[in-house]
Amino acid sequence: MPRSKDDKPIAKLPDAGSGSVSLKALAAHLGLSSATVSLVINRSPAAKSIPPKTQERIREAAQELNYRPNLMARSLRQKRSFTVGVMVPEISEGYAAMVMSGVEDFLLQEGYFYFVVSHRHRRDLIEEYPLLLQQRAVEGLIAVDTACSEQSTLPTVAISGHKEVRGVTNIVLDHNRAARVALEHLKKLGHSRIALVKGQDFSSDTEPRWQALLSVAADLGIGVKDELTIQLESDSSSPEVGYQMSKNLLARKVPFTAMFAFNDISAIGAIRALRENGKRVPEDVSVIGFDDILSAAYQNPGLTTVRQPLRQMGLIAAETLLQRINGSGKGKYRKEIVVQPELIIRQTTAPPASQK
């Protein structure tokens, strides 16, 4: 087959072909050993004996050939993956999504990626996922509203985990303050017969929040009557849960002028039940939610609620975790970080109708 005489190997375009350039290929291209190239590219202190000109040459070639180190190989060698795992009950819930938004912000900024798994409150998954994640070489775990057991040897940060578990940093809301701002707000408006909603048993927030509520109510001289108390039960993240329970409550015919819900979702369900029962919100009954998920503000009328700084909690969780991973802390870690709630007054609270 005739070909021109000075047949050169066809010049590969810098970015040509399919596979990416390996360190070895780059080194060969430069006529250097891969060791040298690696040292320079990683700006290792051991590269101090390589003259600046060569370093420059290496970096330029890396750029040109679009060299990108294979992170699998690097991770294998260094035993670092720059990856963490995030466990949530359910990704599509406003609560978890909001927290993750904060988590992501911080992690990506620091060059970390994360795996998300949602366990939907299934015990077996809550046990298994940390192991799977560990196998995936994550360097740490963030558990959102998940009571994880002790097994994991990984640095772990829990958001609203509550149970004190060895090796786990808990990020928790100041529930006392939360109960106080909400109840004081209602009291100041003139409410005294207040219905209270307790969370589902599986939520880690349920108990501490309830205890705080009782203690603050006592402190403010607000009576807590069993007849005005309901507890959520179904494992669903729809307002349906709050709706049903509120119907039960209304069926008891015990009068009340305000309601403090366990979360925004149940508050929304409760409002529907109240309306169907002929009660106007806030004229006849004031309602306070909890969390301030996105759709709280979207309600018509806007839902008055106790805001948890969810994004910020995610951010703090990520920051704390990376500190624990990279820090020289030698197994020392903070057991608890408390964040503050904020009362967001919208349109579902008002003074009680003077008399009915």
Next chain:
Amino acid sequence: MPRSKDDKPIAKLPDAGSGSVSLKALAAHLGLSSATVSLVINRSPAAKSIPPKTQERIREAAQELNYRPNLMARSLRQKRSFTVGVMVPEISEGYAAMVMSGVEDFLLQEGYFYFVVSHRHRRDLIEEYPLLLQQRAVEGLIAVDTACSEQSTLPTVAISGHKEVRGVTNIVLDHNRAARVALEHLKKLGHSRIALVKGQDFSSDTEPRWQALLSVAADLGIGVKDELTIQLESDSSSPEVGYQMSKNLLARKVPFTAMFAFNDISAIGAIRALRENGKRVPEDVSVIGFDDILSAAYQNPGLTTVRQPLRQMGLIAAETLLQRINGSGKGKYRKEIVVQPELIIRQTTAPPASQK
């Protein structure tokens, strides 16, 4: 130092110590080569010459020592990571969260994990993330409501991507059908002066949905007047966007009895604006949203809306992607998969007040 005579090596507890057992350690424990152990554990056909008794022995030991292969090492060798990347505009938005819920369901079932990144519509991130993900050895990409450019050599599935890009399977809603069910519903109720809301320019759904709307409106004999049309602008995922635009619309003083919003979020904002303007929903103005995000059902009154099967779209995306990754399809792939919308009639639509 006196010790009992038949001093045995202190038996290590099965799960003792810190580090996990490596294949080599397991092989040593068994007195076999790591090759053999690997073949048996992976049920490789090449293990057929290993007698069942030995196989049994190996598997038992693996169980006992709690052997878990290092996925980094395996990935490096096999060039498979069992990981995909998911790009969304913003994780905390109901739309993306819902899709991801479906994606996750399928992926985890199949033994895949996924990285999430949210680009917040920033061009540079939209360009960069695919590369970062590729570097993280993901085997494929799912892009949600993101107009990704062509560069990626990875198998990609886009949800509401729309632009036809080489190598990308698009999962799209049947916008014509969506427009039809919504407008027919309004027409049947007796509405003819209908305000229409066009989406932000950055959303990939904006154009196709608008075109469908125009074509269906023409078909149904519904006039589309510029004075009754608004377009969303701000890059925010709050109802504020729809609220402002609706105020503008109302300021024009052009009467209308119904509104078809671009999405649920903007519908919610619009409802607020309508109410402040003294209009009742649905008595004076009917409103239809789009998407059926979780909080659509939570509205009081419940928002009538065109549901996109978001979870299912996520599921299909994941399934299609894995097929493309694992399939023998040789670069063949479906260009488009169309899913059907569903009209969810709640309480924000009703016949127009007979006369005003």
Next chain:
DNA sequence: AGCGAGCAGTAAATCGATTTACTAAAAAAT
């Protein structure tokens, strides 16, 4: 007795980067 077939496994290369210990040559110091 000799041959091939089957059995039970193993040695060693490989994936791609990192990292320690080392070398050869040149420059500086004595």
Next chain:
DNA sequence: ATTTTTTAGTAAATCGATTTACTGCTCGCT
């Protein structure tokens, strides 16, 4: 002129699994 130091790098081990190409060995068959 020799020794020491510095310069400019390199060879080779390593991370932990996978996988291909072998190696002895035993058994049956002619």
